[in-house]
Amino acid sequence: MRTSTLILQTAALAIMPLQLMFSAFLLLRGHNEPGGGFIGGLVAASAFVLYAFTFGADSTRKLLRAKPQDLLAAGLLLGLASTIPALIAGQPMLTAHWWQLPLPGEGYLKLSTVLIFDIGVYLAVLGTLMTFVIGLMEVEQ
Amino acid sequence: MNLELVLPILIPLTAGALSLALWRSVRLQRYLAVLATLLLLIAGLWLMDTTLTQGFVVVEMGNWPAPFGIVLVADMLAAIMIVLTGIIGLAIALYSLASTPPGHETFGYYPLMHLLLAGVAGAFLTGDIFNLFVWFEVMLLASFALLTLGGERAQMEGAIKYVTLNLFSSAIFLSAVGLLYGMVGTLNLADIAQKVRSIDDPGMITVVSLMFMVSFGIKAAAFPLFFWLPASYHTPQVAVSALFAGLLTKVGVYALFRVFTLVFTQDVGYTHTLLLWVAALTMLTGVLGAAAQFEFRRILSFHIVSQIGYMLLGLALFTPLALIGGVFYIMHHIIVKTNLFLISGITFRLLGSYQLKDLGGVYRQRPWLALLFLIPALSLAGIPPLSGFFAKFIVVRATLEANEYLVAAIALLVGLLTLYSMIKIWAEVFWKKLPEHVTDASRLNSDVKDSGAWACYTPVVGLAACTLAIGLYGQPIYVLAETAAAQLLDPQRYINAVLGGAPQ
Amino acid sequence: MLSIVIDVVYFMLSLALLFAFIRLTRGPTLPDRVVALELIASVIVGYVGVHAIDTGVSSFLDVAIVIALTGFLAAIGFGRFVQRGGVRND
Amino acid sequence: MATLMALVVGILFAASIYMMLRRSIVKLVIGLIILSNAANLLIFVVSGLTRGAPPLIPDNAKAVAGAVADPLPQALILTAIVIAFSVLAFAVVLIRRAYEVVGTDDLDQMKDTDT
Amino acid sequence: MTELLVCTLLLAGASFMLLAAIGVVRLPDLPTRMHATTKAGALGAMLTMGGVAIYFADSAVSARAIAIVVFILLTAPIAAHVIGRAGYFTGVTLWEGTVKDELRERYGPISQRLASRDDKRP
Amino acid sequence: MMLLAVLSGFLVTALVPLLNRLAGSYIGWVLALVPALLAAYFASLVPEVSNGGRLLLEYPWMPGLNISLDFLVDGLSLVFALLISGIGVFILIYAGAYLKGHKDLGRFYVILLSFMASMLGLVLADNLITFFVFWELTSITSYLLIGFHHEDADARKFALQGLFVTAGGGLALLAGLILLGTITGEYSFSGLLESGTLISQHPYYTAALVCILIGAFTKSAQWPFHFWLPNAMAAPTPVSAYLHSATMVKAGVYLLARLNEPMGDTLLWSGTLMAFGTMTMITGAYLAYSNTGIKKLLAYSTVMALGTLTLLIGVGTELALTAFVCFLVAHSLYKGALFMLAGALDHATGTKDITRMGGLRHSMPLTAAITGLATLSLAGLPPLFGFVAKELLLEALLQSPLWSAGLLMATLFSAMLVVAVAGLLVIKPFFGATVKMPKQPHEAPMAMLAGPAVLALLALIFGVAPALPASLILDAAISASVGSPVATKLALWHGINVPLMLSAASLVVGAVLVHQWPKLQPRLHRLNSTMARRGPEAGYFGFMQGLAQFASWQTRRLQNGVLGTYLLILVLVTFGLTGYTLLFRYDIDLAFDLADSYFYEWGIALLVVAATVFACITQSRLASVASVGVLGFGVALTFIHFSAPDLGITQLLVETLTVILLVLVLFKLPPFVNLSTPWERYRDLAVAVFAGSVMALLMLAVLDVRYFESISTFFIENSYALAQGRNIVNVILVDFRQLDTLGEIFVLGLAAIGVYSMLKLRAEDQQKP
């Protein structure tokens, strides 16, 4: 039997952006409120799982553009990249670095190795879960 | 900062991530594998050099002071283990160039290999009990994936047992960490050690220490917790077997050495006596298991179990000489056992089987290979003047000096039975004529021009050279083991090095 | 008054959880169980809301957001399973 | 509350072990899931339970005013949950492949490798 | 006053949830149970979140409470649709008191097509 | 120089492949230069040693373990060194001819040279451990030599037997040596020599003694370990001549002689040695007489000789040790010669069975002559050195402080048999009618006769002028084993005395036995095969078989392939151990307070427990999965309730995704079936309940003790101040304990790789390595 209906497809298209937006939100403010790379990544993965269940594995691959493994590799490399500033500075590995980039106006953007790391975590989680789900769905066919 | 302390973790992690990113280019992954393991070895030697001069090397991760952040700590034992990891990593990387089935290379073999090494290195270097758990899991998952890579029936069956029993071990470990944290409120090993020392009635600490003992005992494949090992180690492709054989169980042994010298020494009469009998029975059951096998890698697998007993014996006796023996044994065993697995792979390459009954005639066709086999095989059996003899000698001597005659007798008997197994392999694989029913014999001759042969033989020769060198020129190795043992027996130095801030 | 009401609400929600769980155990079909599971997720949303008021920590609401956004996925998964011909009474 | 939760954890351990001792691989997986939950809860319980005081620093403050729950075990458990999930995902796929290759879900029939 | 409002909303929300739970236990077949959970669950959450918004009287909190309600209203019917449809088409037995079924005859089990009217049955 | 000398054998092996190509069939002659030079070198040490000198040459090896490459040159070791290198010269030459054209000749020389070097190391080593190193090396090299015809299953089997027995003894020896080292604190023979009575009065003495004797007895083929030696005749003849007569089998008696001074001052020592020596002697002599294969026959007579040597050390008087040294030398000379001759006969006739030879004196006159000379020495007839030794032997036994008469009787008995054997060795092949043999007999080549000829001649010369070797070196050797300077007055003729009478008697009876042999032999042979079923060799095979059976039984029990069993054991060990320790070893208090829980906490707890129990008991897989989902929700509620929102969120998400994964996978899997029996289920339930109870108790006990406050205060205080984050849990994850998280994402990645490859890489897609 078809597993997807018009209603589900339309709903998925409506819900998925919300989920993705929320996942980015969780990622970015995880340092101050519940959330962070993991939780954000898991929510993002949920969004893609919804998409995959609705539109199938192939469409999800196309939507993701990159292969899930590439997302994963990017996440891992970002995680490692967050150690580089400390190594360059000759500090112990994983020492955090913070930069405040002034924005036009009064605002400024707070950027840090911690954030880079969290993004790495996010991507790694997303890549991993996509590997699981897409892999399983493809095998199922 | 001591870069050499973080590099052994950072190099394989980076190599693993890069290999993953290079998913599509097997060629680059191959170059990277050799390069990264070579760098790992160099970093290990650098670390060992620093350890020799400084005693302890400590880096506080993220610049957060101990005991709050995670620290990496290297003493001599850790440095030794890292060097060995580098040696084995390099050997396996080279060997893999020729031996890895093409499908495996495109499905993550190299990333898995690097990350396994990273997990192993992390476990050796971390000074934090929970972080140890994390590295264990890195190592474990890498090993799960490597074990199942290829997807054959035996692999699946073996992997189910391997995975289940190791997960049980992990759960026990995690629970023990939780219980320990509940009591002492800290995770830093040095801090735990310090706090435990100041407890008047540390009975509960001892109780929890037994959970660590069981959990690490499972990882180390000690009696009666070893079942996962013989069920699985002979199932993956041979380079993976060899990598596991050399390093994985030793991480469990290392963890036992670490916590039962640094932290859990408040009731040595109980815990270490327990370890003593575990050690004895591990030796015995392992070697008997091997005697019952007629498959090259299964025999070797059971011998891993048996040899773990010797290492544990070193810890259990808890005397300076015994610890030296344990450390020496670890060094010897890692090199020798890896090599034997690699050789089993070469004979498999030649004859297409691991079953002794289907093998034969290698001595006639490949005398040099026969010699290369004899060196690690006899070393494993403790025949002088190879590395294994000195390892066994130190342990047995320590056992006798501790007046544990029965255990010493077992240790010696096990040596004899080990010899029996090695001779069985020798007689069946090398001496015996190639059985008539084996039709694949033509491969025996075609191998000469095999383009990848050098990659198979180089690590075997190198490891055999190490075995010989440890035997013939063992004094430097002995000094390393002695230094390591002295540090293990003086935990206050470790505590000061980590918590006092200043390197010793 | 609020604290009494909160306790009463906790009690009602606990009861709701248990009732829902009873349906989950009884089935008889998989969709019945999934419905029960969905209800449990909804009750937890309510529980989280009450808990936020009880503790005065609004950050707990994030838990509810996550449930609201992703909780129905399990149902979709099960639905997919059923429709792909999974054994109905199993 | 700790006592109650300790008893719950004990029951979880018992249940997980019972399930892992079954012969069906699916039950084994259920056992593994319960086991990881049990271990996580154990850490949570033995490192001290605190009601209604999450380790969050309020927006307007530089530090927490009163007592808050111990954040460290929470971080550990978070790590443990994710690790357990990874492992579980692997195990689940493993049993699926094993079932495909071996053709049974009876663990007792998967003993070719060591007999 | 605020407190009273909060109390009322909380109690009402919890009551609906409890009712939904009772319904899910008591009601005789899948679709009727889903009536209970989908609506009562959603309403219960809405009322509770209303209470939360009023209690905290903070725009950020209110925004989150509204978000929760919106998300629930968005997802609950979808879940109900998927489960209900799955249950229906895999032959969940309906309550004997069911009076009418205009869907069964329009469904082609082999073609898996669903027609608009009887005469167009696929 | 000494180090070089000892190791030269090893070093030269590297050149063998090259020489094999260059020297061709002369390789034996070329390589013989090595032992020849060595012999010359050792001979050059004779003057210094014969004056009672003792050379100690020290080379460091592993000082940390008291292991050094120290060499002790005294009379005893020098005699052995000379025998090893001297006989080695002829063996190497002989082997070149014996194995002429054999494709593995090069390998043979490699092993043989290694053996020679090991043997030299063994007799010269001063350090106990170095001694042991060489001891084991001789075992290994001899294994390789016995199994030289490795494609023959028997060769492999008996090579293993020899190795297993000697290496097994070797391990006991190692223990004994360690004990000795522990007693004296010094791991050297020279150290032992200066220890006085310290050793024999030490509590370790008996243990050390037993261990060392096991080592020595196995190596020197003493009863009941004698069986491996005749079986080792599967080796090529040069090997038998060298290892199994002249050198390796003497290593055990060498050790006994070496330790006689420091350890031999007890009744335990002498009694044991005498008893086992006598038993070995008799057994060897009898079996030699009852066998027909020429090499077996020689092997058993070697066993007899080894027994005699042990016996003499056991007697331990100055005279006995004199006899020991003389008998040792005499035996090495004639037995080496006889083995090489046996090889020549085999080579010439194609058979090893003396009953199938006859009348060879015509075709092989030279061989016959040399054989005659050697057998005379074997039989102990004047004027050969064997006679001198035999006289000394009988005299020593006459004067034995213990059991003199019995020993004499036994010795006489074996002497008769040996005389008979000697007779048979000459008469059967060379006299009588010419028999048809598998090959047309012809005289052996020079290379094969040179060695026996020289050795037989030496036996003659030493017999005629025994004072010559005595003054040169034998006295020194005797002194070394006695422990004090001895000056013997060896002579061929001591006049008519009791030993001579006894000797004569043995000759007469021996002659009768030769005559009766054709009648007796078949009967004895039958008797032997009956006895063999109960003898020590049967014991060996029984042991090996029993070992294999026990090993496979034990392995089947433990490693039975059933995951459930493994897990059951693990669980029982884990919780049995902790539970026992918790309850019975320490006084433990439990923090037990159920009253502090709110009712809704009971509700959550009930939900968790109910979900868990239902997940376990339901017969429906998906109900189980759904129930696990509820369990996850319950745990999440617990987290939320006790102040862990991040955990709650993560748990909920993970739970949802877990359920999804399970559902995706379960699609393929079969429904639940009850596979185990009710008994198994109750057993597992009991074990599970036990484990859970222990866990709960453990937690309650831990909750009670809480020795220290958590370090978390640091995180709480510094999270915002130093790490700029308000969510302390997240700050810990990404900053304070970032390394954990770094590891963790790699765990995730690994799982992804593993899953991906498992799903996508099919067995059929790849080729075998």
Add this chain to the structure above:
Amino acid sequence: MIGLFWNLLLALAWVTLTGSVTAMNLLAGLAFGYLALMVLQRHVPALHGYSRKIPRFAAFLVYFLKELIKSNLKVAYDIATPVWHMKPGVIAFPLVARTDMEILFVSSVISLTPGTLSLDISDDRKTLFIHAMFLQDEEQLRAELRELERRILKVFH
């Protein structure tokens, strides 16, 4: 949709320009954005009717809440009393809604309101199959559903 997007964008711009990131300010931004779009809608085709949608949506919300509570009380009553008053059944309901979003919205709202539950939609997207709990008076139910659909579609147009 485009209108909503622009409205959000304008609100964000407002927040950035004023430099104060609070919820109130964002709300203000939204309001100002809405006003701006109201002014603009006549000149931009894509924005036609945007200003009307918000009040219509609000009106619908009120209606919806009312229905939701009403239906819940009805269901609740049946659950809470021991005897079943319900007469459940599945009916086919012809849809006016055409676009994906409309159909989704209609079906969702139907699921959330009195005793009705959208089960599926026909392949030609013209008929929605609804499980109704109270089929005592089917025609009245159909009328109510049509009214509901009408109000929903008004928000879209």
